[in-house]
Amino acid sequence: KVTIQTHILTSFGSIATQTSFYRPETKDGDPRLWIYRLKETTEADDIHVIIAMNPNDLYVINITKVDIVKCCETSIENPVRDLVHTLSDSADQVSEELLSLLMEYQNRWIDTDLNADTAIGRQVEALLGIDMNDSPLPDYKGIELKSFRSQRPSIRKNLFCKVPDWDISHLKSGAEIVDKYGYLSGGIKSYRNTLRCSAPNTQNLRLNMNYPDNLLEIEEDEIRGNDQFKKVADVAVWRLQTLHHCLLTKHHETFWIEVDTRMGDKGQEQFMFNKIEHTRNPIVSQFDILLEQSIITVDLLLGRPKVDAISGKPKKGGDAVSFKIKRNASGLLFPDSVTYKF
Numbered sequence: 001k002v003t004i005q006t007h008i009l010t011s012f013g014s015i016a017t018q019t020s021f022y023r024p025e026t027k028d029g030d031p032r033l034w035i036y037r038l039k040e041t042t043e044a045d046d047i048h049v050i051i052a053m054n055p056n057d058l059y060v061i062n063i064t065k066v067d068i069v070k071c072c073e074t075s076i077e078n079p080v081r082d083l084v085h086t087l088s089d090s091a092d093q094v095s096e097e098l099l100s101l102l103m104e105y106q107n108r109w110i111d112t113d114l115n116a117d118t119a120i121g122r123q124v125e126a127l128l129g130i131d132m133n134d135s136p137l138p139d140y141k142g143i144e145l146k147s148f149r150s151q152r153p154s155i156r157k158n159l160f161c162k163v164p165d166w167d168i169s170h171l172k173s174g175a176e177i178v179d180k181y182g183y184l185s186g187g188i189k190s191y192r193n194t195l196r197c198s199a200p201n202t203q204n205l206r207l208n209m210n211y212p213d214n215l216l217e218i219e220e221d222e223i224r225g226n227d228q229f230k231k232v233a234d235v236a237v238w239r240l241q242t243l244h245h246c247l248l249t250k251h252h253e254t255f256w257i258e259v260d261t262r263m264g265d266k267g268q269e270q271f272m273f274n275k276i277e278h279t280r281n282p283i284v285s286q287f288d289i290l291l292e293q294s295i296i297t298v299d300l301l302l303g304r305p306k307v308d309a310i311s312g313k314p315k316k317g318g319d320a321v322s323f324k325i326k327r328n329a330s331g332l333l334f335p336d337s338v339t340y341k342f
Helices: 069-073 081-103 119-127 174-181 240-250 284-292 327-333
Strands: 002-011 013-023 032-035 050-052 057-062 144-149 156-161 183-185 188-195 204-210 215-225 228-239 255-263 268-280 296-301 320-328 336-341
Touching: 002 081, 013 156, 050 081, 069 081, 069 240, 081 119, 081 255, 081 268, 119 144, 119 268, 119 327, 144 156, 144 284, 156 327, 174 228, 174 296, 188 204, 204 228, 204 284, 215 240, 240 284, 284 296, 284 327, 320 327
Parallel strands: 002 057, 144 255
Antiparallel strands: 002 013, 013 032, 050 057, 156 320, 183 188, 188 296, 204 215, 215 228, 255 268, 268 336, 296 320
16 A cells, blocks of 8 residues: 555645555455545546646646636636646756757757768767667657758658557568568568558558548558549558557657758768757647548558668668658647747
8 A cells, every 4th residue: 555645626725635556455456546535526427637746746636627727827826727837847848958958059060970861860869868779759858859851841750650550450460561562672572662541552552541440451452543442452450549649659749850961071961950840749630630631641661671770780670660741741730839940
């Protein structure tokens, strides 16, 4: 049993109490919590939000009875407004810290160490002391970093990478997709193409939004002319819930870093920060709509040999499945954004 200090907030005051976390001795593996004094402000079917400011401090708000927006907009001091302002200040502190670190390189050309599309992103992480990794979590204290070159106006922004849910897919791996739909390139059989909902690609594969089953599907189509096509085979699927989780986890807060580039005297690429678009809180329902409108697309890069960026030696794997959004469309997914110009 663990007891944590708790504050029940109302529109006008705060009730100091405790929350108990425990498991009943008669029920193995049945964790529970009990907020003392909750009944003083609660009726049946009320909904509460519980906020952990830190591991030893909880705040509870009955959002059925407390109008958080009104509490924040009023000029009268109240504990709900104070809590929201504290949370907001805490969130802004990290973004201001990150922006300050990047501003140290304002109007400076920075050398890259690699001749690759990922060179700038890796160098930005190196400037911030971030180790290269394949984690699905954001890069810097909860903020995701995405870098791209200003000279490529048609480039799509990479949202996240996520292979299909093979457990419910017709084909069970990237290798099976390559076996059935791949082609020889440089003596290696692989599959490299973009999928969208609007039309099949050159291998007749297309995305389809299956709303009744909450799935995004890859299907093989038969093209019948005049933009008409019909599904002839299932390929693979994602659960929409899986994709929503990836989006919310990866892009709760993001710095989209646009850079200018040039070639240095020694033939290496150099870059200078141009501007940063700071986004927060993507709209999950918009993600589905943008997929359906082919504003968000999926790149399949399957079967390609993977090369170590440092040693240049081949590695196992190499498959990548990337969800990308058109460069100028991020405002449709992230309406809450601010742009910082360098």
